[in-house]
Amino acid sequence: MADKDTNNNAETVRHRLLFACLGNICRSPMAEGVFRRVADEEGLLHLFEIDSAGMGDWHKGQAPDPRAQKAALARGVDISAQSARKVELEDFEVFDLILAMDGSNISDLHDIAPLAGRHKIRRFLDFAPHLEEDDVPDPYFGGEAGFDHALDLIEAASRGLLAALVRENEPESTHAAPKA
Numbered sequence: 001m002a003d004k005d006t007n008n009n010a011e012t013v014r015h016r017l018l019f020a021c022l023g024n025i026c027r028s029p030m031a032e033g034v035f036r037r038v039a040d041e042e043g044l045l046h047l048f049e050i051d052s053a054g055m056g057d058w059h060k061g062q063a064p065d066p067r068a069q070k071a072a073l074a075r076g077v078d079i080s081a082q083s084a085r086k087v088e089l090e091d092f093e094v095f096d097l098i099l100a101m102d103g104s105n106i107s108d109l110h111d112i113a114p115l116a117g118r119h120k121i122r123r124f125l126d127f128a129p130h131l132e133e134d135d136v137p138d139p140y141f142g143g144e145a146g147f148d149h150a151l152d153l154i155e156a157a158s159r160g161l162l163a164a165l166v167r168e169n170e171p172e173s174t175h176a177a178p179k180a
Contacts, residue, residue, distance in 0.1 A: 015165055016049040018095040019124065020105055024054030024084040027101040027136050027150055029064040030072050031124065033079040034151065035158040042162065052082065053091065055108045059084040065140065071147035075155075092117030099124040099161070102135035125153060127160035 019031035032052040039045040062084045063069070072079045091098065092113050098121050100106040109121045125134055136153045139146030 012046045013049050014047045014169060015097070016095045017051070017161075018087070018091055018098045019050075019052040019101070020055065020087055020098055020109060021052075021101040021136075022055050022105065022138060023059045023140070024052055024086070025059045025062060025065045026068045026140050026147070027138060027154070028052035028054065029079045029082045029084075030068050030077070030147075030151055031099065031101070031136075031154045031158065032082065033072050033077040034075075034154045035161065037077050038155075038158045038162055042166075044162065044166070047165075049095075051095070053085050053087040055087060055105060057086040060086060067139070067144060067147050071144065071151055075151060087112065089114070092120060096120060097122055102138070124157045124161070127158075127164055128153065128156040129160070131156055 017035065019028040019035070021027040021031075029052050032050055036045065036048075036050050039048055039050075064072075064079050064082055064084070069078075069080050087098075087109065089112070098109060098113075098117075100109055100121060100123055103123070106121060106123060110118055113121060123134065125131060125136060131153060133153060136150050136157075137146065139150045
């Protein structure tokens with residue numbers, strides 16, 4: 001795994017998240033940056049180790065696509081320091097959740113995942129069930145509007161993912177019905 005600006009304090013990290021897309025220069029770096037910002041806004045960033053990766057190594061070592069950087073920065077998210085990398089076998093051991101941007105990514109991840117790690121693969125937009133779309137469309141071959149649309153979806157899924165993980169960590173007593 002590449003060195004990233006992640007929280008490596010084992011005492012506080014509760015969730016290790018990997019965002020995955022095809023080349024790790026558009027959707028997954030935007031998702032990494034947006035989720036980091038959303039968690040930070042809620043004062044919960046210390047609970048996460050966050051990274052992103054792609055299915056291929058075509059862009060290894062490259063910064064995110066300039067259009068992705070521009071669209072993210074317009075929303076206050078700086079992803080310029082990220083560096084593309086390929087999903088590695090060890091990612092299935094290190095990360096608790098591997099969040100795929102689309103069905104093709106899910107299929108590719110299942111193809112390379114060890115059997116014991118397949119349960120960690122989830123479709124990212126499953127955390128935004130109110131949306132009509134299942135996939136974050138790849139904006140690479142489109143214009144600026146495609147990046148903005150992808151960020152809208154990523155923002156919604158990031159908030160839903162954070163809420164789901166916070167609920168998962170609440171003590172059982174907070175789920176019990178109040179006593180009469």
